Amino acid sequence: MDVKDIIKPENLVYGKSDVILDNVMHYCPGCTHGTIHKVIAEVIEEMGIQDKTIGISPVGCSVLAYNYLDIDWQQAAHGRAPALATATKRLMPEKYVFTYQGDGDLASIGTAEIMHACNRGENIVVFFVNNAIYGMTGGQMAPTTLIGMKTATTPYGRNVELNGHPLKITELIAQLPGTCYVTRQSAEAAGPVRKLKKAVRKAFENSAQKKGTSFIEIVGTCNSGWKMSPVKSNEWMKENMFPMYPLGDMKDE
Amino acid sequence: MGELRLMKGNEVIAEAAIRAGVDGYFGYPITPQSEVLETLMARMPWEETGMVVLQAESEVAAINMVYGGASCGKKVMTSSSSPGMSLKMEGITYLAGAELPCLVVNVVRGGPGLGTIQPAQSDYFQSVKGGGHGDYKLIVLAPNSVQEMNDFVGLGFDLAFKYLNPAMILTDGMIGQMMEKVELADFTPRWTEEEIIAKSGTWATTGKTKNRERNISTSLELDSAKQEIFNHKLQAKYKTIEENEVRYEKFMCDDAEYLFVAYGSSSRICQKSVELAREKGIKVGLLRPITLFPFPSKQINEMADQVKGILSVEMSAGQMIEDVKLAVNCRIPVEHFGRYGGIITSPEEIVEALEQKIIGG
Amino acid sequence: MKEEIIIAGFGGQGVLSMGKILAYSGIMQDQEVSWMPSYGPEMRGGTANVTVILSDERISSPAINAFDTAVILNQQSLDKFENNVKPGGVLIYDPNGITRHPKRTDITIYRIAAAEEAARLKNAKTFNMIVLGAYLKVRPIVKMENVIAGLKKSLPERHHHMIPMNEEAITCGMNAVVEVK
Numbered sequence: 001m002d003v004k005d006i007i008k009p010e011n012l013v014y015g016k017s018d019v020i021l022d023n024v025m026h027y028c029p030g031c032t033h034g035t036i037h038k039v040i041a042e043v044i045e046e047m048g049i050q051d052k053t054i055g056i057s058p059v060g061c062s063v064l065a066y067n068y069l070d071i072d073w074q075q076a077a078h079g080r081a082p083a084l085a086t087a088t089k090r091l092m093p094e095k096y097v098f099t100y101q102g103d104g105d106l107a108s109i110g111t112a113e114i115m116h117a118c119n120r121g122e123n124i125v126v127f128f129v130n131n132a133i134y135g136m137t138g139g140q141m142a143p144t145t146l147i148g149m150k151t152a153t154t155p156y157g158r159n160v161e162l163n164g165h166p167l168k169i170t171e172l173i174a175q176l177p178g179t180c181y182v183t184r185q186s187a188e189a190a191g192p193v194r195k196l197k198k199a200v201r202k203a204f205e206n207s208a209q210k211k212g213t214s215f216i217e218i219v220g221t222c223n224s225g226w227k228m229s230p231v232k233s234n235e236w237m238k239e240n241m242f243p244m245y246p247l248g249d250m251k252d253e
Numbered sequence: 254m255g256e257l258r259l260m261k262g263n264e265v266i267a268e269a270a271i272r273a274g275v276d277g278y279f280g281y282p283i284t285p286q287s288e289v290l291e292t293l294m295a296r297m298p299w300e301e302t303g304m305v306v307l308q309a310e311s312e313v314a315a316i317n318m319v320y321g322g323a324s325c326g327k328k329v330m331t332s333s334s335s336p337g338m339s340l341k342m343e344g345i346t347y348l349a350g351a352e353l354p355c356l357v358v359n360v361v362r363g364g365p366g367l368g369t370i371q372p373a374q375s376d377y378f379q380s381v382k383g384g385g386h387g388d389y390k391l392i393v394l395a396p397n398s399v400q401e402m403n404d405f406v407g408l409g410f411d412l413a414f415k416y417l418n419p420a421m422i423l424t425d426g427m428i429g430q431m432m433e434k435v436e437l438a439d440f441t442p443r444w445t446e447e448e449i450i451a452k453s454g455t456w457a458t459t460g461k462t463k464n465r466e467r468n469i470s471t472s473l474e475l476d477s478a479k480q481e482i483f484n485h486k487l488q489a490k491y492k493t494i495e496e497n498e499v500r501y502e503k504f505m506c507d508d509a510e511y512l513f514v515a516y517g518s519s520s521r522i523c524q525k526s527v528e529l530a531r532e533k534g535i536k537v538g539l540l541r542p543i544t545l546f547p548f549p550s551k552q553i554n555e556m557a558d559q560v561k562g563i564l565s566v567e568m569s570a571g572q573m574i575e576d577v578k579l580a581v582n583c584r585i586p587v588e589h590f591g592r593y594g595g596i597i598t599s600p601e602e603i604v605e606a607l608e609q610k611i612i613g614g
Numbered sequence: 615m616k617e618e619i620i621i622a623g624f625g626g627q628g629v630l631s632m633g634k635i636l637a638y639s640g641i642m643q644d645q646e647v648s649w650m651p652s653y654g655p656e657m658r659g660g661t662a663n664v665t666v667i668l669s670d671e672r673i674s675s676p677a678i679n680a681f682d683t684a685v686i687l688n689q690q691s692l693d694k695f696e697n698n699v700k701p702g703g704v705l706i707y708d709p710n711g712i713t714r715h716p717k718r719t720d721i722t723i724y725r726i727a728a729a730e731e732a733a734r735l736k737n738a739k740t741f742n743m744i745v746l747g748a749y750l751k752v753r754p755i756v757k758m759e760n761v762i763a764g765l766k767k768s769l770p771e772r773h774h775h776m777i778p779m780n781e782e783a784i785t786c787g788m789n790a791v792v793e794v795k
Contacts, residue, residue: 051462056321066469072458074324075471076317077347083314084321088458090305091277091327092446095460113317116310259638259647259767285653370653431676432634432649434641524674599679 017041019050023067030230032220033061035187036129036196037068040098043200044071053096054088056081058110060102061135079110082117085124096207098125104134107143107169114173121178121212125203128170128215131222132241139225143167146244151225166244170217174250180212182251186219186242188234202252211253219245256437262402262428265435266332266358267292269406270304274441275356276327277305279318281337284370285426286360289332302443312337316344316357323353324470326449326457328410332358334426335376336367338384345419346385350472352456352487354413356406357391358422360429363595371595372426374517377572380423381545388484390491392420392498393545395516399433401543407438414452416494423545425568427518427597500543501552505531509538511611512556513603514577515566516542519591523566525600530607537607545573550580557581562611566603567591586611615645615670617755618678620695621745622663623687623708628742631768632685633664635746638764639756640668648676661690668755685749687728692716706748706791716794723794724752731790732783740783747787758784 019041027033044053050071057065059078066073076084081099089097106114106128117124133151134140140153144166148157158166174182181203185196196218203214219241221233228236260268266289270278280290290308298304305322309315315331322329333341338359348355359380363373378384380393392412394405402424409420449457454465461467474480502520505527506512515523520541530537540556542549557563562585565574571589578587590606592598619636623629633649640647650665665681667673684699686692686707693714699705701720709715710729726748732741750761761784765777 051460054325054458054460063473066467066471070461070467072461072467073469073471074321074458075351075469075473076320077343080313080317080320080344083309083317084324086307086314087277087279087305087318087321087329088325090307091322091325091329092459112310113314116314257641259634259641259649426653427650427677430651430653432637432647433673433676434647518677522675522677525678526675528674597677599677600675601679 017045019045019070021068021070025068026064027061028224030221030223030233031061032131032187032218033129035193036127036218036220037065039187039193039197039200040127041069043197043204044069047201047204049096049204052094053098056084056088056097056099058099058101058105059136060105062100062102062129063136065100079105079108080113081105082110082113082122082124082126086117086120086122089122089124093123096125096204098127100127101129102135103128103130103132103142103144107167111169114169115176118173118213118215119176119178123207123210124213125207126213126215128217129220130217130245131220131225132166133222133225135222135225139222143169144245146240168245170215170250173215178212179215179251180206180253181214181249183215183249184217184219184245184247186237186247188221188237217245219247255439258435258437259432260399260435261288261430261432262399262424263288263360263430264292265399265402266406266422267296268437269403270330271296271298271302272438272440273407273410274302274328274443275304275330275410276443277307277318277322277329279307279309279315279322279329279331281309281312281315281333283312283334283337285362285372285429286332286334286358288429289358302440304443312340313344316341316348319355319357320344320348320351320353323348323355324351324458326453326459328444330356330358332360334360334362335364335373338376338379342379342385345391346387346389347472348419349385349389349391350387351470352417353419353470354410354417355419356409356413356422357419358424361423361425363593369595370426372518372597373569373593373595374425374519374567374591375569375572375593376423377545377567377569380421381548381576389487390418390494390546392416392418392494393423394420395423395543395545396428397517397520397541399428399431399435402428403435403437412498416490417456418490418494423517425518495547498544499547499549499552501549502541502543504539504541506538506540506556508536509556509560511535511537511607512560512563513537513539513566513607514542514553514563514573515539516545516573519566519568519598522598522600523603526603526607529600530604533604535604535607535612548576548580550576553577553580554582557585560585562586562588562614564603564607564611565589566598568596568598569593586614588614615668615755617668617683617753618681619666619683619685620663620681620698621666621685621687622661622691622695625660625662627662627687628739629662629687630664632742632746633666634768635761635764636666636668636756638767639760642760642763642767643756645670646673648673650676661688663691683749683753685745687745689713704752706745706752708745724748724791725794726787726791728787731786735783735786737779737783740779740786743780743783744787744790747784748791750784751788751791
């Protein structure tokens with residue numbers, strides 16, 4: 001059977017969202033970013049808000065997120081995405097504004113900006129992708145790196161005395177009165193992806209209802225940085241990351 | 254004639270912003286410029302024009318809010334003073350790299366470090382030569398009166414949007430804190446979204462509609478060949494600015510045998526020095542750069558054909574003097590004079606310095 | 615006409631607002647004006663001073679070292695500014711708390727017992743207006759009607775009911791100022 005015989009509308013079992021562009025992704029095979037991008041794109045398409053949505057990409061692996069989602073984008077300096085989002089949303093209150101940030105960007109260099117944006121209750125959506133490592137710069141320690149976890153800057157494993165504790169920033173964010181929805185999700189299989197998509201939709205709807213900041217942490221993998229196969233990475237994540245970063249809603253008001 | 258008021262330089266920045274139809278101001282308190290944010294908060298322009306005013310959590314956040322607002326094609330601004338400006342430098346180079354228009358006001362105080370809260374002009378290098386990383390330039394305006402503080406808010410935005418480049422008002426605690434008579438501009442309405450799309454639709458992130466490609470405001474280009482091409486484009490823009498936007502003022506230069514070059518508050522003090530020196534029979538004039546980038550090099554060089562020497566007067570250890578020397582290509586003596594660290598130079602000291610360093614030197 | 619004035623005293627004496635009223639009065643009669651304060655922590659209980667210039671011509675430097683008139687309201691300011699009065703100029707001071715009195719002989723010196731007068735009026739807030747009255751008597755560079763107009767401009771509207779009281783204090787200062795010979 002020829003390929004042409006297979007590619008027919010009646011054989012369609014899965015369609016790519018129109019909000020996803022055809023650019024070849026730079027993410028490593030097995031990376032969680034691609035899945036998260038897809039989920040966000042689908043929600044934007046289903047809500048019909050493509051022309052009203054502005055994304056803020058960070059510094060880190062997802063710096064180039066603007067190449068993959070067909071919406072307007074601002075690319076922020078390292079850690080500053082919530083500041084850009086604050087101004088964008090306040091100046092254009094009818095738009096949907098989200099930041100997409102990694103663990104180094106949000107929980108290390110950008111701690112002040114995320115805390116204050118959430119505390120002010122900016123009507124924005126924050127996607128916080130936590131894979132416990134700096135991917136773009138080559139696998140260095142992140143604030144969320146687990147104790148004992150080996151990275152390029154903790155070659156003998158993260159040591160509390162030397163490196164301090166893993167930062168559960170989402171738990172801190174949940175304490176802030178400006179946030180209306182704080183949840184931790186994952187995307188390693190169909191079930192979690194479906195749950196993630198519900199969370200993303202709820203977050204954008206909260207924004208429309210001016211309820212405050214919606215914050216979604218997505219625990220993901222970095223198989224290149226972790227030096228494991230994608231399959232092994234998912235297993236390792238479930239065994240090691242989930243106990244430290246348990247999934248579920250922390251706040252839903 | 255517009256409304257006449259007695260106002261502080263800092264207060265005028267706030268009032269002028271409201272009247273110029275500015276969409277957003279994002280700031281953080283620091284002496285001696287806190288009156289800008291205080292005045293705006295007291296005026297509540299969000300009720301009058303819809304202007305957004307926000308006290309950010311830091312100078313870093315404030316300039317990045319400017320980046321966000323500027324990306325939307327809005328007229329946005331921030332203000333700070335020297336230590337705060339150092340923090341803003343990251344955001345400023347990103348704004349320049351993303352070719353975003355905005356207005357940044359630096360009410361300079363003495364440094365280095367936390368320094369003093371008193372006036373100084375020691376941020377010339379930071380403002381004109383970079384400050385942040387990379388090959389970029391700001392359009393730098395140096396007001397020397399409260400009236401010009403008012404006028405340069407509008408001018409700054411005009412130039413910023415004309416060239417898609419951040420503009421800076423470089424002033425100091427003296428102009429910021431003093432009051433003078435000011436004629437306020439009439440109100441200009443804020444741009445509507447339709448006007449923004451008509452004006453900046455090719456780049457502003459107002460939401461991607463079906464009839465256009467997505468707009469991205471970024472300063473990232475991983476392909477060096479493309480980054481070099483982009484840098485060529487930036488440099489060409491700066492050259493155009495140098496050709497078209499030089500502003501300066503001459504004071505008693507027609508018969509001058511000597512010349513002061515001074516900007517901002519020092520240029521006001523130098524006017525007095527010109528008067529004092531002429532009472533003593535010394536024919537000295539003053540050339541005041543109004544734009545520090547682009548610098549009036551050509552005009553200073555022309556004066557070098559006429560005068561015997563130049564005293565570059567600046568409340569710093571000598572920063573602008575480098576541009577004055579480059580302008581005259583060392584054809585005539587150029588010396589620096591100025592008090593710094595927060596001390597305001599006196600008009601008499603400047604005349605003495607002229608006599609000792611240039612006339613006697 | 616050009617008048618270069620320094621007003622100097624303690625923070626809280628109303629030095630800066632007196633300067634502001636004077637500057638506004640200048641605007642009311644179409645003059646160029648500048649008001650250049652000392653600023654910073656010294657304003658909080660320490661010394662405060664303001665340089666005010668009124669002129670028919672464009673004002674060059676708002677920051678100057680030589681003054682036509684010095685209005686001096688404490689010892690530190692007297693020590694600091696006595697020598698900065700131009701020869702032939704004027705120094706007006708309140709003797710309250712002054713132990714080392716001015717010594718210059720090439721300037722005209724006036725005393726205004728403003729603290730005492732304010733106590734007599736049972737209103738400490740009128741202190742700076744009494745001083746302003748003394749100044750205006752000695753240097754009548756702005757018309758009274760313009761001073762009142764200046765007061766109106768520089769006071770918030772909710773304080774406009776205090777204008778007659780201020781006017782009275784100005785008159786009091788005009789009557790109480792004496793030349794020191």
